[in-house]
Amino acid sequence: MAMGFRITASTGIHKGDREYQQDQVVLLSHARVTGCVLGVVADGMGGRSGGRKASDQVMMTARQLFERYDPLTDDPALMLKQLVEEAHLVIKLTAISSEEEPHSTVAAFLINPSGDCHWVHAGDSRIYHYNKAELRRRTLDHSYVQTLVNRGEITAEEANNHPDSNILLGCLGTEADPTIDTYRITQLQPGDTLIACSDGVWHYFTDAELGSILDAMSPREATEFLIEKARRRAHGGGDNLSLAIVHIEGLQPTPAVLTSVSRATSA
Secondary structure, eight states: OEEEEEEEEEEEEEOTTSSSOOEEEEEEEOSSSTTOEEEEEEEEESHHHHHHHHHHHHHHHHHHHHHHOOTTTSOHHHHHHHHHHHHHHHHHHHHHHHTOOOEEOEEEEEEOTTSOEEEEEESSOEEEEEETTEEEEEOOOOBHHHHHHHTTSSOHHHHHTOTTTTOBSOOBTSSSOOOOEEEEESSOOTTEEEEEEOHHHHTTOOHHHHHHHHHHSOHHHHHHHHHHHHHHHHTTOOOOEEEEEEEEEEEEEESSOOOOOOOOOOO
16 A cells, blocks of 8 residues: 655746746646656746747757656656756757857756656756755755855855856856756655745745745745745846745555646746
């Protein structure tokens, strides 16, 4: 007998104070296998059309690979790395054909029916893993200020307000291949929450604030609250915002893992 689980989830996206929307977010439920979910956030860069083309390519690649993915036989970490590598290559080809400079970050998590979870990221879009309000782990940005934090030259709080906080050391579409970081959660537990988000969201919250919000609210409520709060804290200078939240609820032991996914989008 396996301990079943239910997934409640929400996605949100907002243009912020930018003229154009270059972020993209998607939460996909596997067409053939119940309990398999893919969440992806991409923060496009490169002007009105360039950034949107880049984030669109991330989404297209994610959909295509997830459609072919078999959670019973395929390697989830390999699939996620392939997502980044293929999207990176396509974005580079787009730059050549259109004479633009499209780039994108990516943060993606994959939940399998057995309850294991894998994630990948490149750039400064983040994934956080909380249980209740406790931060278990989060991705580390591929950015200049993160290297300063790693060396102990500045604190994480100082990095948020550093004048060079927008300098990335790796993302999709650049001449050099991006750094690809992966991570595996062996078994998701009841009370676990995952959030993937662009810097337009996380820039305005401490890790502790995020944990408290995710613990106190449903994914849909948290999505709406985080967008509204980030908009207020931006004081008219906010970036595009995108996020996907997934919460794990335990069920009684059942012969098979049960999953239901609900979605809500904040405009």
